[in-house]
Amino acid sequence: MVALLCCATGVAGAQTRTVWDGVYTDAQADRGSAAFGRSCAGCHTLGTQGRSPLAGDVFWKSFSQKTAGDLLEFVSLNMPNGAPASLNAATYADIVAAMLKANGLPAGASELGATTVAGVQIVPKDGNTELPANALVRVVGCLTRTGAEWTVTQATAPERAERAQAAGQNATRPLGSRTMALKFVLTRLDTWAGARVLVNGLLIGNGGADGINVTTVNRVAEKCP
Numbered sequence: 001m002v003a004l005l006c007c008a009t010g011v012a013g014a015q016t017r018t019v020w021d022g023v024y025t026d027a028q029a030d031r032g033s034a035a036f037g038r039s040c041a042g043c044h045t046l047g048t049q050g051r052s053p054l055a056g057d058v059f060w061k062s063f064s065q066k067t068a069g070d071l072l073e074f075v076s077l078n079m080p081n082g083a084p085a086s087l088n089a090a091t092y093a094d095i096v097a098a099m100l101k102a103n104g105l106p107a108g109a110s111e112l113g114a115t116t117v118a119g120v121q122i123v124p125k126d127g128n129t130e131l132p133a134n135a136l137v138r139v140v141g142c143l144t145r146t147g148a149e150w151t152v153t154q155a156t157a158p159e160r161a162e163r164a165q166a167a168g169q170n171a172t173r174p175l176g177s178r179t180m181a182l183k184f185v186l187t188r189l190d191t192w193a194g195a196r197v198l199v200n201g202l203l204i205g206n207g208g209a210d211g212i213n214v215t216t217v218n219r220v221a222e223k224c225p
């Protein structure tokens with residue numbers, strides 16, 4: 001029997017690699033840190049303090065539950081601010097290696113590159129897979145009124161909203177077992193009670209323990225689940 005280990009991304013079969021598996025080399029991180037000094041250090045530090053730091057809380061808050069590929073893509077397409085995509089691909093990969101090292105992630109035997117990082121998950125050491133507070137997420141579930149409050153029940157685990165998604169998927173995808181409170185809802189939802197909805201918003205508390213600060217609610221199917 002083949003064990004299906006995966007999950008939200010729909011990748012089945014292969015064990016998920018993470019940034020704890022040694023996905024860059026020390027030599028690469030050294031090159032990356034020199035390149036960082038030339039191209040990034042005017043605005044950022046690789047430490048946890050100072051001007052726009054890229055290590056520590058900031059790193060985990062922005063990038064946990066994304067992939068090293070997402071990080072490489074973000075940096076390649078947006079940085080240096082004002083001159084995006086101005087460095088070559090190998091240099092961007094080196095800089096990301098330096099960022100991983102600065103965040104306490106271990107080096108390994110092979111270098112990080114665009115083809116190797118795509119599926120490498122960024123997860124904290126304790127393996128916590130909850131997204132941090134204030135992450136912009138989407139959740140699909142059943143719109144339910146509980147007293148004066150709206151909640152989504154049978155909800156999927158929150159996913160980063162910027163993650164691409166196949167069109168129409170939300171109407172049919174399997175739901176989860178969470179109940180999440182919807183906070184600061186500005187639109188009237190009454191006519192959608194009991195429908196399957198897609199909620200976008202910011203997590204309140206780690207993992208959305210205290211709910212979602214709602215940006216949008218969209219009905220994706222009339223009946224739920």
Ligand code: HEC
Binds near residue numbers: 036042059081095
């Ligand atoms: C001229 C100043 C400047 C330079 C140079 C620069 N950045 Fe940035 N960087 C910014 C600003 C401003 C932001 C915040 C912009 C935003 O979030 O949209 C940012 C955001 C980031 C982020 C996201 C941080 C987060 O918490 O989401 C990363 C990662 C990053 N920069 C990496 C780099 C790297 C790597 C380089 C060098 C290749 C670089 N930056 C060069 C100004 C700069």
